[in-house]
Structure formats: structure tokens, C-alpha cells
Amino acid sequence: MSTVATDLQKSVQDAAANLYVSALKDIPQDLRDALAAARDRETSTPGKRVLEVIHRNVSIADEQKNLVCQDTGIAVYHCNVGEHFPLHPARIYEALRDGTERATIDHPLRSNAVHTITRENTGANIGYRLPIVHWEFIPDWDGLDVKCVPKGSGSENMSFLKMCIPADGVKGIKQFVLESIVGAGGKPCPPGIVGVGIGGSADYAMHLAKEAIMRPIGTRNGDPLVAQLEDELYGLLNETGIGPMGLGGDVTVLQCHIEHADTHMTLNPVAVNYQCWAARRASAHIGPDGSIDYDREF
């Protein structure tokens, strides 16, 4: 490997280490705004108590530079890799893995990674196929965007897939999302972001649902039909009365985001991936020269 590539790999590693810790400590402004709006809107006594505690918690995390939530999650990254970015994705992956490990040891952070059969810890939030990286490749570009989304288990455990049939239509999709969120109750730490993936295949629908929770809160799908469904589901979900932490109330979800793909004529898959209220997310842009810009959301 050339010296230039080594330095660049080090930059990506630095970015990953910084993004993992900053995501855990400093929640995005769009989330802060959504939580504040939820606190203003909630009318139930337990619900107001929950949203007030969340507000106090975020302030204390800011003041003390502490983690917002103790669950340091499973490290998930999304990368947009430019066609001309001078580091191969194999090395980008290595850098993300090393950065995750370094942040976990240096801070230190709780390590959650275990072998899926033996349940023995596999290292500093890394392991076989951990961290998890979503890739997109961008033509005619020489940059790299990295987004870190540490995903807590309380909400990840509330993931659901249904292979609806075409005759179930959009109504089937809506019913499945509603029954999933009611069934999840307080377990995924509501109010959060309901990520929905529709179309594609079984595995791809869940991939899309995860992509959906990574978006800034309240952004809308570019397809007006899908955006309309996001609006409708957002309204319906907040009529269920599940409320903050499942204790009953007006605010069950902060948003509903949907990502979609075209699918087979006989398929109608719908996947739900829940993101808890602590919707941690941090992004950086890395230039071909290794410069890192942490303030650039994508």
C-alpha cells in the first residue's frame, strides 16, 4: 500500500472513532427539536413525566459530556463512496472496524459484541462481520461520506417482517406497521422513528427499513406516493395511544420514514425497523486528501 493510502486509511479510522463517540454523546438538532415538540404536545401524566426526564437526560449528557444512553449499540455505518475516492472499500471497512475498536477501548465504551452461538464477547464492539456497513457508490465523485448510527438492542429487537401478498395492497402494509408498533409497546423506548422498508425482497426490505431510520427526522421520501404514506402512517401511529415508554399518551412516534424499492409482481414485502427516541447519528465527509469535515450531514 502506498503512503498516501495509509494516511487516508488513518483519516477514515479517526473519523469512525470520533463519529462513534460523538453519536453516542451529542444527539442531532432535528432530534432535539422533535423531542421538544413532543414534550409540548403530550397530555398524559406518565407521558409528560417520561418526556421531561428525556429532556433532563439530554441536558445532563451535554453538560457532563456523557453518553445519552448506556447502550452503545451495534456499530452501523452508512458510506457513500465516490468512484474516484483513492481508498478501496476493503480498506475503508478495515478503517471503520479499527476506529470502532479504538473508540471502544480508549473511551472506554461498553462492548456489546458477542458470538451469536456461544454468546462470548468477541472484542471491542467488533467481531465477525461487525461493524455493519451499508454501501453506496457514487459516480463522478472523489469523496467519502460516513454516517455512524449506533443501534441499541431494545429497539433493534423490535424489528418485524411480513411478506404481504399483492392482494393485501397498501392496506396490508399499513395494518402490519400499526400492529407491529402496538405489539412493541414500551419495549423499543418510544417515542422514536419508525423505519419502514417496502418492496424489493425480504432481506432488502429490512435493509431499506434501516436506511429509513438513518434519515434526519421528518425528511420525506422523494416519491410523492411514498411520502403521502409516510404522512398517513405517522398520523395513524400517534392515534394508537401507546405513548412515551408505552405508559399511554399522545406521542407514540416522532416520525415514520419509508424507503422503497420496486419488487416482483407477486411480492409485497414490508419490514419495520424501530429506532428508539435516542436516535443517535453522526456524519463526516472525508476528502481525497484525508481532510475530515464533521459538520456535513448527508
Add this chain to the structure above:
Amino acid sequence: MASHTVTFPITDPQEILKLRAGDEVTVQGHIIGIRDRTQIRIFDQGVPPPMDLSGAFLLHTAPNVRKLGPGKYEKICIGTTTSARMVRFTEGLGAQYGVRAICGKGGFPDEAIEPMQRLGMVYFAIVGGAAALETTQIEEIEEVLWEELMPECLWKFRVKDFGPLTVGIDAHGNSLYHDVQAAAHEKLKELYARL
């Protein structure tokens, strides 16, 4: 909905019986951190806990800590995990070991209601994810047993003004979770009819 302060461990069962679902509670004294693997060891592997749990308040947790020396840890970030995974241990904790309160997030399903009523136990709902605040209410990690299960050890914490907690399930057969689910399922029928 009343507000209470309760100091744990308790000796008087009345301290639990006075609590009603929906009440707000602040906790003082000592609480015990416990998690999946800790309870799997106690109940599935039959290893009695090396700590007195009578009258205890258990917290579903696996903290972020820094090791200072043998058996000595400093808190970094301590928060609470989802309780529902651990509901099957409720009866054993109450009947065999005298546990009187279990605190976690997300609630217990209905199968916890009957043993909690029979044994005089209560489930406290904490705000999941609010770990930065929770950490400030834990004054010290006084004891850590079963360190080999790190981070799912038995943790003894001294707390000050721990809360506010909401009584999710009381010792009188009431569960907020049951009530919210029942109402939501009724509501779903109405929502489905509108789709």
C-alpha cells in the same frame, strides 16, 4: 396519582402495598443491578446468588464502567435495559429470594401480574435511554459479584433520589401496560376500519 419516596431494601411489606399503578416513586438506599445472564445462572444453572436479595430492588442493567482494582469499579454510564426478556424469573425472585421490586424499561407482559400480586411485588418503569441522568443518581458502585459475567454481573449500587419512576405494575393486580395494550387493540379495530 400519588408520589412516594421508598428506601430499599424494605422490611415492611406495606411499603410495596401502598403503591398503585401510575404513582410516581423516588428511590433511596441500595439497589441491585442484574441482567439476563445473571438470572440464567441463578435459575437455569441453579447457582444461588452470593448476595442477600430479601426486600431488594432489582434494576435491569449492564453498566459502562472503568475498572479501578480488584472488584472495584467506577461508573461511566449506567442505564436500564428492556425487562420483557426477563419476565420468567419474576416468581422465583419473589418466592425464593424475597425480591420486592423490579425496575426496568418497557414493562412486563401480563404473566407478571399474578405472581406480583401473590408475592407483594411491584414493577417500576424507568425511562429507557435516560442513562446520563440515571448515572448521576447512582452515588457509588459498592460491590460487584460474578465479575466473570461482565457486564452482566450482580451490582450493588448506592443511590440518591433515583427516579422519577412510574409504578407500571402494582401488587394489587393492576398493570398500566395491560391497560394501554387493551385500549390500543380496541383503537386498532377503529383504525383498520378507516384504512
